[in-house]
Amino acid sequence: MFALYKREVRSYFCTPFAYIVSALFLMVFSWSFIRSISQMSSSTLSFQFPAVFYNNFFFFIFLIPLLTMRTFAEERKSHTETLWLSAPIRVWQVVLAKYLAVVTVFGLMLVLSLFYPLVAFIKGSVIVSSLICGYLGFILWSLVCIAVGMLCSAVTDSPILAAVFGEAAMIFVIILDSFAETQFVQSLPWLSSAMLWFSTQHRFAAFAQGFFSVSDLVFFVSLSAVVLAWIVIVIEKRRWSRG
Amino acid sequence: MVEIRNLTKYYGTHPAVTDISFTVGDHEVLGFLGPNGAGKSTTMNMITGCLPSTSGTVLVDGHDIAKEPLQVKRLIGYLPELPPVYPEMRVREYLQFAAGLKGVPRAERKKQVDYALEKLSLTDVQQRVIGNLSKGYRQRVGxxxxxxxxxxxxxxxEPTVGLDPKQVMEVRTLIQDLAREHTIIFSTHILAEVAAVCERVVIINKGQIRAVDTIENLERQVSGVLRIRLKAEGEMTKVTRIIRSVKGTGDIEDVVPDTPGVNTYTIKAESDEVRKPLVAALVAGDCMVLEISTLHSSLEDVFVRLTSSAPFTDPEFDTEPAPKQKEDDN
Incomplete structure (x- = not known):
């Protein structure tokens, strides 16, 4: 399994992929960073980093399908999946290895983004606890988004389609909250509460404001696990029904 | 030993493979022969555990692929139709990764990778990126x-698909070489290949087994059909008349014009003996014989006949080598 993980991580860095997506990520990050600074009122004493995450989360989230689109679709297209299907390894191990690889690449992107807090820290003051909370919330949220992106990649053999599905899924993830709060859904309380169980935005908002809660942590981790299990099922199902 | 028992695979409602059974003994080279779309790849995917079967089982050294997939997969090396290589990786790096994936212990990886590189003459290209290699090389990496x-x-x-004739020869030699240490099942739709390296063949068509037998036995079934190829100079009607006049010749199946005044005739004959009187008659009739040869009825005839006839059933999963084909000659 480690061999697969290593190969996946390397494949991101042997191709221009990781670099271009990281560059895009940093570009978006610096843009929102600059905007936050310019909008700072003189009365604010410390720089609120989580606001950078929160105000621009949907930009970040749209980058995730770009990272995940190739995970399974590309292997199906180039027929390399037979390699791990015929190897003495289980499908869940493959899914987990690929997932951890994407998480690693995403983690490295976040490490690069630490440059901005560092600058802010040197030139001004940063509320460290809320910064940590913001990063934590962002990591947890992206754990779910990466799993969803990979699921989209597992259902098609075209990486482009996987990216499109992924973006659609991300939009769904984002609007779930506001949709649950519409008057129509509110008129059906069971529906609205069910939607709120699965909505991620308000949980992320709590992290972004510097609140850490174990229940939210459990939510993000378990939701990721459920989506990963779903990927395993999708792959197994495809093996049964097609070639 | 690999035992394939009543293997069936449906893609939706379409049967890809129906109820096939055969056994491959240890240290045997088995050719898996069939026209395109016969179900060869599907069967191989099921033997290697890439594809679950709709019904039936595969037992590899007594392990059931459905119940103990990991044990079975450890015993099998699989080269799929399209080599599963990652274009962005280097040859050596890829093989090291594959060794890790197959659970080869870290200490042994280098040795095994070196061995595989050497066996396939890839040592010179081990640092090259697979995507930049030719099809033949990619196949070898696979x-x-x-x-x-x-x-x-x-x-x-289909290990030889897309290779040039020299590479095809190399792969055949390699298979023969590997047969000393491994049991090999390989599929192909090229008959010469089977004749060159296999002891036994399984012929499959439209998802059903048509024959499981040794090559000699299969060839024996169609003996009696002998053809003579003759290249002769002279007017076609005259040559045809002379051929017909010789005792022992049958129908003229085919006439292909060669250079002006020269034609190549394919003639059915009762035996080899007919060649002498045929040449004598042609020379006496003032027709120059440029070439004459016998075309042995071969695996090709068996193949053509079997892939256009009723399915073969063998309740014993082919435990006896004797031919058991029951079908009318058509």
Whole structure:
């Protein structure tokens, strides 16, 4: 399994992929960073980093399908999946290895983004606890988004389609909250509460404001696990029904 | 030993493979022969565990692929129809990764990768990126991958497709070489290949087994059909008349014009003996014989006949080598 993980991580860095997506990520990050600074009122004493995450989360989230689109679709297209299907390894191990690889690449992107807090820290003051909370919330949220992106990649053999599905899924993830709060859904309380169980935005908002809660942590981790299990099922199902 | 029992695979409602059974003994080279779309790849995918079967089982050294997939996969090296290589990786790096994936212990990886590189003459290109290699080389990299983990069984799905004639010869030699240590099942739709390397063949068509037998036995079934190829100079009607006048010749099946005044005739004959009187008659009739040869009825005839006839059923899963074909000659 480690061999697969290593190969996946390397494949991101042997191709221009990781670099271009990281560059895009940093570009978006610096843009929102600059905007936050310019909008700072003189009365604010410390720089609120989580606001950078929160105000621009949907930009970040749209980058995730770009990272995940190739995970399974590309292997199906180039027929390399037979390699791990015929190897003495289980499908869940493959899914987990690929997932951890994407998480690693995403983690490295976040490490690069630490440059901005560092600058802010040197030139001004940063509320460290809320910064940590913001990063934590962002990591947890992206754990779910990466799993969803990979699921989209597992259902098609075209990486482009996987990216499109992924973006659609991300939009769904984002609007779930506001949709649950519409008057129509509110008129059906069971529906609205069910939607709120699965909505991620308000949980992320709590992290972004510097609140850490174990229940939210459990939510993000378990939701990721459920989506990963779903990927395993999708792959197994495809093996049964097609070639 | 690999035992395939009543294997069936449906893609939706379409049967790809129906109720096939055969056994492959240890240290045997088995040719898996069939026209395109006969179900060869599907069967191989099921033997290697890439594809679950709709019904039936595959037992590899007594392990059931459905119940103990990991044990079975450790015993098998698989080269799929399209080599499963990652274009962005280097040859050596890829093989090292594949060795890791197959659970080869870290200490042994280098040795096994070196062995596979050497067996497939890839040592010179080991640092090159696979995407930049030619099709033949990519195929070899895929083949090298199958050797890692020193599997007892090698399953090769059309290992010579897309290779140039020299490479085809090399792969054949390699298969013969590997047969000393491994049990090999390989599929092909090229008959010469089967004749060159296999002891036994399974002929499959439209998802059903048509024959499981040794090559000699199969060839014996169609003996009696002998053809003579004759290249002669002279007017076609005259040559045809002379051929017909010779005792022992049958129908003239085919006439292909060669250079002006020269034609190549394919003639059915009762035996080899007919060649002498035929040449004598032609020379006496003032027709120059440029070439004459016998075309032995071969695996090709068996193949053509079997892939256009009723299915073969063998309740014993082919435990006896004797031919058991029951079908009318058509």
């Amino acid at each position: 083949f090298a991958q199958a050797l890692l983990g020193n599997p007892k069984f090698l399953i090769l799905d």
